[in-house]
Amino acid sequence: MAEVIDGRKVAAKLDEQTKAEVDALVAAGGPRPGLTVILVGDDGASQVYVRRKIKGCEKVGIRSSEHRLPADTTQDELLALIDQLNHDPDVHGILCQVPLPAHIDTRTVLGAISPEKDVDGFHPVNVGRLSTGTGGIVPCTPLGIMLLLESVVDDFVGKDAVVIGKSNIVGKPVALLLLDRECTVTVTHIYTENLPEIAAKADIIVAAAGAPELVKGSWVKPGAVVIDVGITRIMGEDGKEKLVGDVKFDEVQHAKAVTPVPGGVGPMTIACLLHNTVQAAKTISEAKAPNGDSDYRDAPDRSLIYGEGASLD
Numbered sequence: 001m002a003e004v005i006d007g008r009k010v011a012a013k014l015d016e017q018t019k020a021e022v023d024a025l026v027a028a029g030g031p032r033p034g035l036t037v038i039l040v041g042d043d044g045a046s047q048v049y050v051r052r053k054i055k056g057c058e059k060v061g062i063r064s065s066e067h068r069l070p071a072d073t074t075q076d077e078l079l080a081l082i083d084q085l086n087h088d089p090d091v092h093g094i095l096c097q098v099p100l101p102a103h104i105d106t107r108t109v110l111g112a113i114s115p116e117k118d119v120d121g122f123h124p125v126n127v128g129r130l131s132t133g134t135g136g137i138v139p140c141t142p143l144g145i146m147l148l149l150e151s152v153v154d155d156f157v158g159k160d161a162v163v164i165g166k167s168n169i170v171g172k173p174v175a176l177l178l179l180d181r182e183c184t185v186t187v188t189h190i191y192t193e194n195l196p197e198i199a200a201k202a203d204i205i206v207a208a209a210g211a212p213e214l215v216k217g218s219w220v221k222p223g224a225v226v227i228d229v230g231i232t233r234i235m236g237e238d239g240k241e242k243l244v245g246d247v248k249f250d251e252v253q254h255a256k257a258v259t260p261v262p263g264g265v266g267p268m269t270i271a272c273l274l275h276n277t278v279q280a281a282k283t284i285s286e287a288k289a290p291n292g293d294s295d296y297r298d299a300p301d302r303s304l305i306y307g308e309g310a311s312l313d
């Protein structure tokens with residue numbers, strides 16, 4: 001039986017570390033990290049995500065605020081708000097919840113957020129820093145994926161990793177992070193020829209194609225580690241809706257470890273958002289201090305998350 005990687009457990013430990021960092025920062029006379037979330041329109045799923053993020057802030061001691069704007073907000077109005085927040089010294093992280101209404105250009109809006117406050121890691125400056133290995137804010141879901149992998153993988157050097165999915169949000173950045181850990185990485189997608197054969201050679205599979213139960217048991221070699229990023233609501237054989245990932249979970253029990261859906265990658269995304277907000281507050285504070293050391297990004301302390309070594313046990 002494959003080990004089930006408990007994303008809730010790893011996220012809770014990261015939250016403990018984040019809270020300790022907040023407490024230490026404030027105790028040392030630094031600012032209390034502040035996260036502002038912008039929600040345009042009344043998309044139901046987005047409202048749920050925003051509530052979870054605000055609740056997460058409360059748990060770790062981050063000061064949070066919301067700007068809820070009507071769906072007919074113009075792009076210029078939204079950009080003006082972002083400019084205001086960019087210059088607000090009490091705001092260290094800005095998150096504009098997507099999707100945005102169709103009349104607003106998402107790329108323009110995300111690009112308007114100050115790179116130092118872009119806690120989602122979507123700004124082109126942060127993307128460039130990630131791709132060149134020069135720091136920057138790492139996107140939340142890819143960072144969470146790496147922490148989950150580190151909980152079960154002792155040594156990444158030389159491992160064959162296959163990423164299924166080429167999105168700017170997950171597939172491309174997680175491939176870069178795996179390369180940084182000295183993996184040999186193959187980036188694929190649903191149109192890749194011979195995809196099952198390519199996946200079957202991998203030591204690590206990150207399935208982020210958004211295709212329900214795409215990865216079958218025959219795609220996974222014994223002893224591989226499988227991270228399932230997908231989440232789709234489908235109709236089960238009993239006529240009831242259920243959530244499934246990109247991996248046929250019951251068929252990959254010969255893997256070394258696999259993430260469940262739900263309860264795998266999902267909890268890590270918010271935990272990493274909170275972590276990124278605290279690191280942004282540190283960076284902004286250091287940049288303002290005399291002779292401040294502006295080392296842009298501290299990685300989560302693995303010893304605090306996992307204990308000594310890379311196991312949750």
